[in-house]
Amino acid sequence: MRNPFSNQERKTMANHALREVSLVKLTQWNGNVRKTAVETGIDELAASIAAHGLINPLTICSAPKGKFVVVAGQRRLLALKKLAKDGTIPKTHPVACTMRDDDTDPAELSLAENVVRVAMHPADQFTAWSGLIQNGATVDEVAARFGVAASTVRKRMVLARVSPRIFALYRDGEIELEALQAFTVSDDHERQEAVLDGMAEWQRNDPRAIRQALTEGEVASSDRRARFVGIEAYEAAGGMVRRDLFDAKGGGFLQDVALLDRMTMEKLESVAAEVKAEGWSWTEARLSFDWIERQAFEEAEAEFAPEGDSDEDDDSALSWSHEAKAVAGAVVCLSYSGEAVIERGLIRPGEIEPEADEGNGTTGDDEEADTVSGPAALPxxxxxxxxxxxxxxxxxxxxxxxxxxxxxxxxxxxxxxxxxxxxxxxxxxxxxxxxxxxxxxxxxxxxxxxxxxxxxxxxxxxxxxxxxxxxxxxxxxxxxxxxxxxxxxxxxxxxxxxxxxxxxxxxxxxxxxxxxxxxxxxxWYRPTAAGYFGRIGKAAIMADLEAMRNAPPAPSWAKMKKGELAALAEREAEAHGWMPPLLR
Known part of the structure; x- marks a missing residue:
């Protein structure tokens, strides 16, 4: 039978035939058109070659002294060199190559390889890796074969399990990767699609809005109750956490709010029991204790403790008499930062007759005494x-x-x-x-x-x-x-x-x-002693304290130095969530 190819065509085909060349004889070509990010992802590529072999041969041309230059495939060559350096393959490992010693310009070959190629869409990678795992491969195996971390594979698998309808929008470029990641906080496809349909078009690429809608009725791990109880303790008690793999801080959402509230109260009540052991008539634990609730109580009189006995944690720096403790109590509540705050010296309505207001007293230091006559103008x-x-x-x-x-x-x-x-x-x-x-x-x-x-x-x-x-x-x-x-x-x-x-x-x-x-x-803002209270007068600080507690000024306030009063005001503001009127 007559060969359909001409002599020149047969010569060209023979010249392009595959051959194996020892790795040690292959060198990089300085004329390769790819100059940027050449070594990016070499570790992953090396892992893939080690697991799957060299799928695409290198294109080479003859060089002096029995060497060959790689005109197409320099990243594959770098990956092979890395495997040899690591001892995974020998330095003389045979490499599949295509010889090109015809008249074609090597630069054109290098350009053709890089320009004609179209990168795979990330969605295709997610789907392909998911298929490997469904066919029996483990996450660690896939990670090893492609040279990535196991956590990266897990994230890709979660993305591949998003509702097919939403995944198709990502593939078509209608939603972005961050939005797709946000949808992974729920495994319920119907719920995901309902959230998508309920959003305005511009919201579909707002990860925060998507997460908020999908976790409605749940508590973020950054919530003060979660910080106070601790995620580990919550989970040990049987609480479920909806993990967000794409949260840089490793956060999630606590699903059993009733359990979280119960554990929070139990821990607060434990603190209240310790406070009651100080000799108070009563103690009470509350999730919150704002200034409106505070106004139902009166305040027992206390003296400021000598310097050295002060505890900046709460008002235990005040010295309480046995008589005060016999009629007063304390409320233990949760601060905005997730810490227990103790309000000592509170008197329930009707338990004692209120005393007449004897004024504010004197400062007892070198500062000029202030008279409380309402909020002063701010500097x-x-x-x-x-x-x-x-x-x-x-x-x-x-x-x-x-x-x-x-x-x-x-x-x-x-x-x-x-x-x-x-x-x-x-x-x-x-x-x-x-x-x-x-x-x-x-x-x-x-x-x-x-x-x-x-x-x-x-x-x-x-x-x-x-x-x-x-x-x-x-x-x-x-x-x-x-x-x-x-x-x-x-x-x-x-x-x-x-x-x-x-x-x-x-x-x-x-x-x-x-x-x-x-x-x-x-x-976004907390009024502190340094940033706010220390920059206003004592009279203004005491006026703010009155507003926080919605109660007349305590006689001990006037005896404090300004720094001590500012520190007290900072703690009270944190406990009550108080803000300067200018920022309300």
């Missing part, structure tokens, strides 16, 4: 600090609310164009105010740190070169544009009041925006 520097704290909190909350950011931008532009009122809370296009000089401990402020993290996360979406920004904006999805808009707009918010700039428009619109965003400053 201008403190007003600037507090309003900067509020502005920082507004910025991060707005950055997390793209639809509100869009409304604010439209409002600002409409006020300028249609109402001739360019002034307002948003200064993004005029002059952005830096909060660094206005805010005490700027870099450590929770709201500032959270906004920086959000800026970094959203910034990863954008091109590295500003010259490419317009093209990106024209091709980006609407949800991506809204995310960028929210963070960019947030950086322009200005509701700061300073001595030289009362910022009337910004303050008024800041109040409105706070209502819209349901701003809760307790999530």
């Amino acid at each position: 201008a520097s403190l007003v600037e600090d507090l309003t900067a704290q509020r502005t920082a909190a507004l910025r991060i909350e707005l950055a997390r609310s793209p639809e509100t950011a869009l409304a604010l931008v439209v409002h600002t532009m409409a006020a300028d164009v249609f109402y001739n009122q360019p002034k307002g809370i948003l200064k993004a296009w005029i002059t952005k105010r830096s909060l660094r000089t206005a805010m005490k401990d700027h870099d450590a402020a929770p709201a500032v740190m959270a906004l920086n993290e959000e800026r970094d996360r959203i910034g990863d979406l954008l091109p590295g070169d500003r010259a490419d920004l317009w093209d990106w904006c024209m091709t980006a999805r609407q949800t991506q544009l809204l995310d960028v808009l929210a963070v960019a707009t947030a950086h322009g918010l200005d509701a700061v009041e300073s001595k030289n700039d009362q910022n009337r428009f910004g303050t008024a619109e800041g109040a409105t925006l706070s209502d819209t965003l349901k701003l809760d400053m307790t999530q």
